[in-house]
Amino acid sequence: MPVAKPRFDRVAVIGVGLIGGSFALGxxxxxxxxxxxxxxxxxxxMRLxxxxxxxxxxxxxxxxxxxxADLILVATPVAQFAGLFARxxxxxxxxxxIMDAGSTKQDVVEAARAGLGRRVGQFVPAHPIAGAEHSGAGAAKADLFKRKRVVLAPLEENPVSLVADATAAWEACGARISRMSASEHDAVFAAVSHLPHLLAYALVHEFAGRANSGQLFGYAAGGFRDFTRIASSHPEMWRDICVANREALTKELDRYIEKLRALRAPLTAGDAEALEKVFAESRDARNRWIAGGFDT
Amino acid sequence: MPVAKPRFDRVAVIGVGLIGGSFALGxxxxxxxxxxxxxxxxxxxMRLxxxxxxxxxxxxxxxxxxxxADLILVATPVAQFAGLFARxxxxxxxxxxIMDAGSTKQDVVEAARAGLGRRVGQFVPAHPIAGAEHSGAGAAKADLFKRKRVVLAPLEENPVSLVADATAAWEACGARISRMSASEHDAVFAAVSHLPHLLAYALVHEFAGRANSGQLFGYAAGGFRDFTRIASSHPEMWRDICVANREALTKELDRYIEKLRALRAPLTAGDAEALEKVFAESRDARNRWIAGGFDT
Known part of the structure; x- marks a missing residue:
């Protein structure tokens, strides 16, 4: 039992699922x-x-x-934020x-400005990068955020001391804190998170809609399983994320389609050297990432 | 020790890696x-x-x-097949x-016709659907093919008894045997295996080439890790597969680009209902697959 007085007296967690529950436990x-x-x-x-x-x-x-409450975490689906802020x-x-735990930030800031009004300066937008296949309070655990990243996207109106409190709260849960603007956040996550989800859903949907879908899935193996794991994610949640971040995500989708078009040329030409160069550079970049080479 | 006489007396395994070694052990x-x-x-x-x-x-x-030898398995990289068949x-x-274990079939059949000449009727093309991140004889194990699929793509010239022997050999290793033509095989695997590899390589390469690649990889998490796992595959092997199967793979790539274009419309329009429908159908199809609903 720590001797020091707790930093927060009364914490309200709105939405006690994996994220909200783990925050409380942490x-x-x-x-x-x-x-x-x-x-x-x-x-x-709630009983659980x-x-x-x-x-x-x-x-x-x-x-x-x-x-x-001196700390309020809004950890429901983002679609409920506007109503909750006003409430x-x-x-x-x-x-x-006040903090949130949403996967997008520009739309959340907009909802906070509209709903919280003069209280918006007390709202520090947050995005913990920790999901899992499981959901609900039963999946919550005190160390869910340990060594995970939490992105804070402070508003201009936030007092410095409040951002420090927000940082301290997530650090108490073991998280590593990063800061960026809401628009930068949405651009980064459109690329590394939202686009892969869209691509995985698209591939499964493409095969599921074919006359020989049974045959295709019948021969799909481990590579396909991992590639499409995120296509088993919650449709409602990802619908909301895609709609909220559609501008940045469309940009990423267009760049990816361009990339595929660029790869199509050496493929149809049977240009082994060009293909191997792309594959080797990709493998090297990914292996460097897995080894922690991009950690900041 | 089985009482029956072994089906094969002298087995030659050309290329004693994960696949060839596991076949011998099985x-x-x-x-x-x-x-x-x-x-x-x-x-x-070889010493190992x-x-x-x-x-x-x-x-x-x-x-x-x-x-x-009364059984010859060619389990080297496909690029070496032509020379080995002739040898x-x-x-x-x-x-x-004679069998192979290559990931593509039409090019292998072509190489076999050219290299084996009048012996081509003794060649039963085979593709065991069992890979792993590890390679070499040290990774081989007797049960690698247990309950895994092996696709046989028999030639018109193959005697029925020879295809039965091929079936028996893989079944002895615990595999489940499927049969299809070489062109059908290449079309199916272009979709469920070769395309996902190309897509994963493309995504990693796209991000690795950007000015903010460090930031992007810095925020990439578990979804990205699984989606891109196959981008850590051997560049040379996948170069050969893509070149060998470029016709079917280009078709799949074009269909996928079309699919992404079709998804772009509801995305930019913020059509939540249309996006959720695609995502939910994808999740359902994938979950049905994971549960064994497409097993034949």
Whole structure:
């Protein structure tokens, strides 16, 4: 038990799934919060979260949970953010730090400006880079964010001390903090996350729609399984991400189509040397990445 | 020790790597061969294969190994097939079954017709669907092909009894046998195997070539890792596969580019419903596949 006083007294976690639940557990394990109030619609999930010690109390109304809270994490699907921000705005206290855990940032900032109004300066946009196939409070764990990256995209209105609190909260969960603007965030993740999801969905959909789909899937093996793993992701979540980040994602899609067109030429020409150069450079870059060569 | 006489007396395995070595071990474990002669250029690998009991004798000349063999497996990179077929043709005995283990089939059949000449009717093209990240004799294991598929693409010239022997040899290793024509094989694998490799290489190469590649790889996470795992595959092997199967692969690449173009429309329009439909159908198809719903 840490001797120091917890940094946060009353934490409201709105959406107690994998991310929200793990955040609560991480803060608790670090002794950085006194009590956690959870908000959720699914009674079974909330009961489980209570039983697992993730939260100390259950509320169904986000405004009731946010009242008096000095840390509010909004960890629901992004589509609910606008309504939730508007709902909690009237009860947010001056000392409160508000954060989200959404996969896109420009749309979230827009929703926060609209919903939180004069409280928007207390909102520090955050994106923890830690997902998993499993969801719900039952999948939450205190070390989910350990050594994982959390991107903070602070607003101009954020006081320096508040960004420091946001940093401290995620660091208490073991995360490594990066900072970038919301637009830079969305451009980077359009490339390394949203595009691969779109590509994987597209490939599976292409084969599923063919007359010989049974034959194709019947011969698909390990390479196809890994390549398409992310095509088993939540359709609703990825629909929302793609729509929210459609501008940056369209740019990435266009660049990728251009890349494929450029590769088509040596392929049809049977230009072995050109193909091997691309493949070898790709393998080298990926192996360097896997070995930690791009860690900053 | 099985009581029955082994089906094969002298087996020549040309190229004692993961595939050739595992085939030898599988046949031995099933009691289906008396002795295995291995052919390879790398003395360390051949010594290891001998020490591990994968092979009983080492030869450097494929023609010497093939002499008197009643089963010859050519398991080198496909680029060496033409020369090897020509080299062994003069010594192949009437009773010999010749097979390969290449990832493409039409080019292999062409090489076999040219190199084996009047012996081509003894050649049963085979493609075991079992790879792994590891290679070399040290990675070989008797159960590599257990419950894995092996596609046979018999020639019109193959006697029925010879195809039965080919089937029995792979079944002795635990494999499930499928049959299709060489062109059907190449079309199917262009889609479910060769295209994903090309797409993964292309994505890594696209990001590696950008000014902010360090930033992009720095934020790439688990989804990207799995999606691009096959971009760490051997560049030379995939160069050969792509060149050999460029016609079918170009067709698949064009269809995929068309698919991406079709997805671009709902994306730019922010058509959430259309995107969710594609994503949900993809997830359902993939989950059905993972659950064995497309097994034949």
């Amino acid at each position: 803060l608790k394990a670090a002794g950085e919060c006194r009590t956690v109030v959870g908000v959720g619609r699914n009674p079974d999930n 979260a209570r039983e697992l010690g993730i939260i100390d109390a259950v509320e169904t109304d986000a405004a009731v949970a946010a009242q008096g 909690i705005a009237p009860v947010v206290i001056d000392a409160a730090l | 046949l031995k474990a099933a009691g289906e061969c008396r002795t295995v002669v291995g052919v390879g250029r790398n003395p360390d690998n 294969a001998r020490e591990l009991g994968i092979i009983d004798a080492v030869e450097t000349d494929a023609a010497v190994a093939a002499q008197g 062994i043709a003069p010594v192949v005995i009437d009773a010999a079954l």
